[in-house]
Amino acid sequence: MSDRYYRHMDGGLYRFVADAMSADTGNPVIVYEHLWPFIAGLWVRDREEFLARFQPIDANEVTTAQQGDRTIAQAAVNNAKAIRRAAKAT
Numbered sequence: 541m542s543d544r545y546y547r548h549m550d551g552g553l554y555r556f557v558a559d560a561m562s563a564d565t566g567n568p569v570i571v572y573e574h575l576w577p578f579i580a581g582l583w584v585r586d587r588e589e590f591l592a593r594f595q596p597i598d599a600n601e602v603t604t605a606q607q608g609d610r611t612i613a614q615a616a617v618n619n620a621k622a623i624r625r626a627a628k629a630t
Contacts, residue, residue, distance in 0.1 A: 545602050546594040550620040551613070553602050554594065556601070557582065576606050577613035 544556040557571040571593075574580055582613075597629040605613065 543599065545575075545597050545599055547597045547601070548617075549593050549595075550624060551617040552578065553574065553605055554583075555602075560584070560588070562586075575602060577610045577617060599603070 546554045546556065548554060552574060553576040555573045555575055557583055560569050560571050561567070562569050562584075569584050570587050570590040571582060571584050572590070573582050
């Protein structure tokens with residue numbers, strides 16, 4: 541199976557790792573790896589929430605983004621996150 545890549549609604553880029561089940565709830569979850577622009581790491585999110593927040597992208601989009609300025613990309617993600625959270629709070 542080829543890698544599947546996703547963009548979070550705030551702009552971060554991720555790679556799908558696996559479908560799994562929550563040990564606490566038995567609900568389906570997605571294991572995914574953060575690729576850009578912050579420090580790489582594994583995350584787990586409820587499947588429905590993942591599908592609502594992430595959009596599939598082509599591997600070329602990841603490669604192109606990673607050639608850009610990390611600091612600028614981090615600022616853009618942080619700004620998008622702040623705007624989304626402020627809108628949610630109102």
